[in-house]
Amino acid sequence: MGQVVDFVNVSSAGLESSPVAEALAGLRANEARYFKNKYDHVFTVESADEASATIDWVNRVLQDERGIVFASRPLEATSFEVEGIRMAYVFYESGLSVNVMYTIADAGKRAVGFKLSQGMDIPDELAPQFKFARQKSKLAGEIRGSYFVIKGEH
Known part of the structure; x- marks a missing residue:
């Protein structure tokens, strides 16, 4: 059973082992x-143990598209569909959030997004190939984000 993410009363439940748990909770709430x-x-999010299928799919997309494998441990994940778009999110212990937006129709948008919680360094797996834009958030402080377009079928 998933946990509904409350964006009014932000909680770091499920993210406590992260060194930037409060910032990651704000990012999740955002x-x-x-x-x-x-x-x-x-x-809603599930623990990494309960969301292994979602985490496996996100990992396959990252590996197949860019050869990316994160050293950080996934804490929570979610996947759902809205308006013909399959969305998947994985929240990592390091403070990283990875999302995959995969339009189900062939001609749609497909991309992987990375968001860094305030206070975390750019992961080594992303540092050489991605530039990060900054965005202010009332819930998450400063979010740094980047993305790439998915070329293959997943």
């Missing part, structure tokens, strides 16, 4: 607020 406001979707 995503929950976005999906509630844009799609009226309630953002």
Whole structure:
């Protein structure tokens, strides 16, 4: 059973082992607020143990597209579909959030996004190949993000 992410009363439940748990909780809440406001979707997460299929899919996309394998341990994940788009999120102990946006229709948008919690360094796996833009968030402080377009079928 998933845990609903509350973006009004932000909680770091499930993320306590992260050195930037509060910032990661804010980042997770920021995503929950976005999906509630844009799609009226309630953002829920599961522990990494319960969400292994989602984590495996995200890992395959990262490995197949860019040869990326993260050393950090996944803490939570979620996957859902909104308006014909399959979305998957993995929240890592390091403070990293990875999302895969995969439009189900062949001609749609498909991309992987990376968001870094405030206070974390750019992971070694991303440092050489990605530049990060900064964004302010009331829930997460400063978020740094980057992305790449998915070329293959997943």
